[in-house]
Amino acid sequence: MYWYDHGMNGWGFAMMTLNMLLFWGVLAGGGYLLYRWLRRDEPSSGSDSARRLLAERYARGEIDDEEYRRRLETLAGR
Numbered sequence: 001m002y003w004y005d006h007g008m009n010g011w012g013f014a015m016m017t018l019n020m021l022l023f024w025g026v027l028a029g030g031g032y033l034l035y036r037w038l039r040r041d042e043p044s045s046g047s048d049s050a051r052r053l054l055a056e057r058y059a060r061g062e063i064d065d066e067e068y069r070r071r072l073e074t075l076a077g078r
Contacts, residue, residue, distance in 0.1 A: 050075055 008016075054075070058068040 051072070054063075054068065054071055057063050063071070
């Protein structure tokens, strides 16, 4: 008769493999989230994005000079 004192059976190998995959998955996921967090674009304020949109509309010719200046002054709060 064989006694496997503190030996690892098939379930032990399966759980060890599962835990190792889970460990590396969490480590890789955390690294990916850290990378995304470090590379995120700084959120622009509402005023900056509005000015950028206004400038894009002016560049495309959707609004004329007078309307562009009037809306720009409105955004500036004058």
